[in-house]
Amino acid sequence: MNILVCVKRVPDTSENEIEINNDGTDIERDDLVYSVNEWDNYAVEEAIQLRDKLGGSVTVVTVGDEDAEEVLRREMAMGADNGILITDEAIEGSDGRGIASLLKAEVEKGQYDLILTGAQADQGAAQVGGMLAAMLDYPYASLVNAIEVKDDTTLKVGREIEGGNQEMNEIALPCVLSIQTGINEPRYVGIRGIRKVASVEIPEHGLSDLGLSADDVGEGAARVKRADYFVPEMGEGAEILEGDTEEVAQKLAEMLKAKGGIK
Amino acid sequence: MSNQIFAYITHHGGKADDSALELISAAKKIDPEAKVTAVVCGSGGDLDGLCQEVAASYPVVWKIDNPDVAYPNAENIRGLLVNVLPKEGIVLLPHDTFGMDLGPGLSIKLDSAYVTDVVAIEGADGDTLKTVRQEFGGQVHTHVNCDIASGAVITVRPGTFQPDESKSASGQIEDKTSEAGSVEAKRKFLEVLEAEIGEVDITKEDVLVSVGRGIGDEENLEVVQELAEAMGGVVSCSRPIVDAKWMEKARQVGTSGKTVKPKVYLAMGISGSFQHMGGVKGNPFIVAVNNNPKAPIFQVADVGVVEDMVEFAEELTEKINELK
Numbered sequence: 132m133n134i135l136v137c138v139k140r141v142p143d144t145s146e147n148e149i150e151i152n153n154d155g156t157d158i159e160r161d162d163l164v165y166s167v168n169e170w171d172n173y174a175v176e177e178a179i180q181l182r183d184k185l186g187g188s189v190t191v192v193t194v195g196d197e198d199a200e201e202v203l204r205r206e207m208a209m210g211a212d213n214g215i216l217i218t219d220e221a222i223e224g225s226d227g228r229g230i231a232s233l234l235k236a237e238v239e240k241g242q243y244d245l246i247l248t249g250a251q252a253d254q255g256a257a258q259v260g261g262m263l264a265a266m267l268d269y270p271y272a273s274l275v276n277a278i279e280v281k282d283d284t285t286l287k288v289g290r291e292i293e294g295g296n297q298e299m300n301e302i303a304l305p306c307v308l309s310i311q312t313g314i315n316e317p318r319y320v321g322i323r324g325i326r327k328v329a330s331v332e333i334p335e336h337g338l339s340d341l342g343l344s345a346d347d348v349g350e351g352a353a354r355v356k357r358a359d360y361f362v363p364e365m366g367e368g369a370e371i372l373e374g375d376t377e378e379v380a381q382k383l384a385e386m387l388k389a390k391g392g393i394k
Numbered sequence: 395m396s397n398q399i400f401a402y403i404t405h406h407g408g409k410a411d412d413s414a415l416e417l418i419s420a421a422k423k424i425d426p427e428a429k430v431t432a433v434v435c436g437s438g439g440d441l442d443g444l445c446q447e448v449a450a451s452y453p454v455v456w457k458i459d460n461p462d463v464a465y466p467n468a469e470n471i472r473g474l475l476v477n478v479l480p481k482e483g484i485v486l487l488p489h490d491t492f493g494m495d496l497g498p499g500l501s502i503k504l505d506s507a508y509v510t511d512v513v514a515i516e517g518a519d520g521d522t523l524k525t526v527r528q529e530f531g532g533q534v535h536t537h538v539n540c541d542i543a544s545g546a547v548i549t550v551r552p553g554t555f556q557p558d559e560s561k562s563a564s565g566q567i568e569d570k571t572s573e574a575g576s577v578e579a580k581r582k583f584l585e586v587l588e589a590e591i592g593e594v595d596i597t598k599e600d601v602l603v604s605v606g607r608g609i610g611d612e613e614n615l616e617v618v619q620e621l622a623e624a625m626g627g628v629v630s631c632s633r634p635i636v637d638a639k640w641m642e643k644a645r646q647v648g649t650s651g652k653t654v655k656p657k658v659y660l661a662m663g664i665s666g667s668f669q670h671m672g673g674v675k676g677n678p679f680i681v682a683v684n685n686n687p688k689a690p691i692f693q694v695a696d697v698g699v700v701e702d703m704v705e706f707a708e709e710l711t712e713k714i715n716e717l718k
Binding site (some may be wrong): 313368 | 585634696697700713
């Protein structure tokens with residue numbers, strides 16, 4: 132089975148406090164630690180496990196600038212066979228549809244049986260996988276937390292739905308699945324693994340390689356645009372307890388007792 | 395603004411989901427004069443009663459009765475919807491596991507703009523609809539402008555718009571079943587596997603000590619367990635703890651886990667995503683302990699502590715044991 136996994140380089144929210152810059156045009160990016168989007172990492176692990184069972188290949192693709200290459204190398208160190216960087220200055224400002232258009236063109240250049248994305252990324256939109264599927268006229272399932280291969284043409288997939296329940300479906304190949312976290316346990320990638328793939332050549336595809344023009348993507352084509360970042364006027368929020376750890380713990384213990392939190 | 399507005403009504407067991415009334419309020423933010431059309435898909439049985447329930451709140455209800463959507467298979471429903479929805483319409487969906495499944499593909503097939511997980515709508519200015527979203531798990535807000543000239547599909551975060559309880563629409567039900575046509579399914583629904591019941595039923599507990607990513611290491615669970623024991627409560631958790639296989643799924647609080655109704659909810663190292671807080675009901679006394687003062691949990695908590703949760707849990711356990 133030949134599998135394409137779409138990945139994204141994002142600021143790592145477990146390593147950073149995300150703050151807005153002075154004029155609200157962007158977040159403060161100077162000291163951000165970036166990593167591969169958490170959901171995508173599960174998607175790559177799932178693809179590697181399927182390939183190891185069935186044969187075939189895993190290709191990771193990302194849309195981004197030169198810096199985005201590092202996440203491709205990281206996922207190749209995990210075990211992906213190939214990487215592709217879609218990069219072009221005209222891509223800047225694309226909305227979800229623009230990104231999906233690029234990926235569609237890339238899919239059509241190859242021969243893939245299965246396309247995986249993360250269920251969502253840093254913007255929390257959860258859109259590119261479903262758009263890509265519709266553009267390709269492939270079936271789609273989102274929030275997938277289990278994949279079982281039935282035969283050459285069909286997968287059985289579980290979708291995570293409300294209340295911790297799981298919705299089971301049969302889906303025809305080729306298809307697009309968006310992967311939910313927890314579907315597997317992504318393997319650890321050590322420095323040695325990264326070094327091994329450090330010099331592997333990663334092809335770069337621009338708009339002309341994909342048969343697209345600057346009118347198809349970028350800010351000009353985007354119908355959905357972020358105007359600014361802002362801090363909303365919130366209610367008062369929590370009463371923050373002040374003092375040293377011992378004082379705060381004492382205060383909180385008394386509050387909890389008063390509220391019935393100590394039985 | 396001349397776009398017709400549609401609200402997709404999700405339902406369970408013959409009753410409309412809470413989002414049905416919230417989407418009316420969202421539509422009125424787009425156009426206060428909107429005559430919103432509800433779209434109800436299903437099959438036989440309860441469908442007519444459901445449409446009548448919905449017609450109390452919507453002036454027009456479109457009924458699509460098709461055995462292929464007896465279960466809400468988003469791929470099948472999309473196939474029917476593209477046959478009846480006008481391309482320049484604005485379609486509102488709940489941002490839940492169904493809306494996320496249907497929305498992206500629907501927007502492509504209708505050639506419409508797509509905005510997801512909207513938490514507020516500031517109104518339309520000509521063909522530009524101004525919405526509010528969040529990014530980075532709720533750490534920052536953004537204004538997002540959407541060009542609605544050729545229609546839009548918008549998913550709305552559950553619980554963020556006031557439900558419109560007026561029920562004064564006495565709407566007309568229109569049968570769109572034949573116009574919607576049939577589906578060519580490449581994805582077939584099989585069954586729903588119910589969540590397993592764990593060793594502890596967190597939905598019945600008054601005191602929950604809930605632990606999130608901030609715990610850092612599995613070994614630290616012991617400290618949290620001791621705190622919960624001191625309080626006479628039990629340990630629950632947020633999604634990353636289950637993803638890491640450190641606790642069983644039955645302990646997970648959130649829309650994809652359990653809905654809990656404790657009296658006291660102590661959130662340790664939990665950032666407070668809407669998916670997590672969506673599982674905390676009944677207006678408990680919420681305490682948040684998190685080393686990131688910007689964590690969204692501090693907006694919903696009653697009391698906050700900005701500290702490393704592991705160290706603080708040990709200290710708090712000691713103080714509670716002294717008080718008892």
